[in-house]
Amino acid sequence: MALKVFNTETRALSPFEPLEDGKARIYACGPTIYDHAHIGNFRTFLFFDVVHRHLEWSGYNVRFVMNLTDVDDKTIGGAVKAGSSVAEFTRPFGEAFLADCNTLGMLPADSYPRATQYITQMVDFVVRLIANGHAYVADDGAVYFSVASFPRYGRLKGIDTSTLKVGARVSQDEYEKEDARDFALWKPAAEADEKAMAAWDSPWGRGRPGWHLECSVMSLTELGDTLDLHLGGEDLVFPHHENEIAQSEAATGKLFVRNWLHVKHLQVEGRKMSKSLGNFVTVRQLLEEGYDPASIRHQLVSAHYRSDLNFTRDGLDASRSAVQRLVNFESRLEAVPVGDGEPSGLRDVSAETLAAFRAAMDNDFNTADAMAALFGLVNRVNALLDARPRVPAEDVASVRDALSSMDRVLGLLEVAKASRSVDASLASWVEERIQARADARKRKDFAAADAIRGELTARGIVLEDGAGGTRWKVLGPAAAASGAAPK
RNA sequence: GGCGCCGUGGCCAAGUGGUAAGGCAGAGGACUGCAAAUCCUUUAUCCCCGGUUCGAAUCCGGGCGGCGCCUCCA
Known part of the structure; x- marks a missing residue:
């Protein structure tokens, strides 16, 4: 039984075969830190964490990189409004984000690169693309990627963009693109960029990197030319990731990403989450309302990542009870009377559970199915324990091991314990x-x-x-x- | 308009051809001084219609309903 993942590019399940045996290079598209991350963001990020944990659990040597976008229209806009630089403006949001990640029990990434730290590499990258004919400098000082120079463009989204009409909706004055599909690699500095200290010298004058460029350069620098997994929310499929493929492969001549995984957007109380609908929820808000991190983690991980998931307060209450059942079970195992007794069958139950759990997780990270295995263990062991006055210590140990093993992937007990510690x-x-x-x-x-x-x-x-x-x-x-x- | 997804018990949610996991909630029972925890029992014509098949929640067609992306939103 080996891990299978659903690749957005092929729209099919395929065996996870990393570039290098036993090693997994993972790049996750993190948040833009212009505000507090919301619960929808965390569905995605928590899925990243499950991937991270499952691969480590499966024995891979994982290198996990998640970027924090600190240069884009929103961070610059926020910085200007606050009268500070993007670095200053984004710092607290970055810190808050990492704190939230920790609260929800996410394993730390090996690196959290930010665009502001990779300007030199980005400029070099653009130079390279111009040199090999995949990019051009426009009259306005912007550098664009030439989509026409990359025939495989559109394969991630599964669309044929060559039929798009040039100039259809592209503003006539603002841009100097040769082709409507072309996207900016480097943008000339606007007044706001200078104010927010988000402008740097380049061979094309003062300017700043385009968003897509940031991810390509940071992932290639941190992980090498070919990534095993690139993760993101479904909204990033096009154009963000499509553009990343184009510019990365045009620059390196190598396959950029072996497997693209995209997480379906969370809904809140049955609707898309958005500020205009007023159903925008952050983790810290939920904590203030009295919900605990383990409940949030449970609910966000309880459905398969490519399925609809509707986030609700009622669901949080249900998740709370579910996690409590796990906590109760664990504490029962600690206190169960052990003795010689005859073999209880618990060891078989533990082994079967672990096998089912692994199979579920290996099947494209089917956390819902994996949790069914976990709760199956709880049911079977509770019943068995009720029926016997005492069981051999090793048998109980096998259950405890199975439980903690599964929790290394799901992190539910871990988070519950961390947030419920008592002085x-x-x-x-x-x-x-x-x-x-x-x-x-x-x-x-x-x-x-x-x-x-x-x-x-x-x-x-x-x-x-x-x-x-x-x-x-x-x-x-x-x-x-x-x-x-x-x- | 273009592309795509989904519709499973009161709620949430697995299951993609062989006869419905799991969680929450409810009811009854056991245990308990009372509880809590736990166990046992109990609740599904898998949106509708038609088709393919020995056999479909699972495949095909149509309908109804919900949702997402197409905007530097995860």
């Missing part, structure tokens, strides 16, 4: 209360015992009486409980 003073207070309640129960003073339970419940702490004593857990983000410990 020591609260913990010792809870332990003290539990002891007091135990004493009350011993006296059969259930009214007192229930009062203590209520006291804890009010702070989001739930007690579970079991054979081995009373265990407790915090429901919801740690914020709800932290600082709640009375003196």
Whole structure:
């Protein structure tokens, strides 16, 4: 069973065969950091993370690069408005973005290149394209890529662009293109560009790079001429990625990307997310509303990346319960009575689950199917454990290993634990209360015992009486409980 | 207008020819001092019509409904 991925270019599933055995070079189109990233962005980025994790889990030596776009119309516009440079203007958004990524449990990338750091390489790249006849300098000082010079243009989108009429909707005065399909590699500096310190010297005068150029140059510089995977949101297929292919292959003469993966756009409450519809949601907003990161991660990863996914508050509640079931299961495994006992069959269940999980993930990252395998383990093991007073320690260990193994890919427990950690003073207070309640129960003073339970419940702490004593857990983000410990 | 996707139980969502995963929610039951957790039982003519096939949620045609891209929005 080997990994198969759906390649946008061929519109078919094909075996993942990296350029170099055992190595995976991945480039992910990250956000433009002119504002806080929204929940839709994170569907895409969380999928990137699943790819990243699954490949590492599968034993690949992964190099994962995600760019942060800091030079484009929006960052420049924002910088001008704020009276600062693009570097200053974008810095906090970049930092906030990385913080959000961390909150949602995304593995760090090996590199987060920004356009402002690659100006020299971009200029060199354009020089190269001009030299080999794929680009030309227009009268206005802009450099355009000549689409006519690249016959394979349009293959990603699956369209024949040669039929497009020149000049149809291209503004007559602003551009000096030879062909309507041509796109800018380098743009002459406008006043705003200078103001935002987003203009650099070049052989064609002051100017700045075009958006498509940034990604090509950064990916080629960071990862080499041929990438194994290039990831992005579906909106980037055309023209962004189409243009990247053209300019990259025209420059290197080599295949640019072996597999293109594109994530379907998220919907919010049944509609496309947009500012005008007023359904624009950021991660930090959701956290303020009291939702926790694990719920968000769960919901965004719960559907296959090429399927519609409708993000809703109700769905978040459902995800919260689903994650809680996992957390409960994990803590049960920690406390389960072990002993010699006869073989329980748990090891077979663990192995079967892992095989099913792997098959699902290998099938173009089918996270929904993979989660079914995961929850199947929970169901089967819970039932088995209920039926036996004790099971061999190794059997339980096999389940624990399977669970943590799958979570290395899904990251659900990981995020749940990170966001629900409890500080020591609260913990010792809870332990003290539990002891007091135990004493009350011993006296059969259930009214007192229930009062203590209520006291804890009010702070989001739930007690579970079991054979081995009373265990407790915090429901919801740690914020709800932290600082709640009375003196 | 051009290109494309989707329509599965109350909600979410897998399944692309062999007879419906999983999550959430609901109902009943077991366990519990009460709970929580867990288990058991229970809820689907797979949008409609026609066709292909021994057999279709899965393939083809038509219809209805929803959505996306075509704008430097992931």
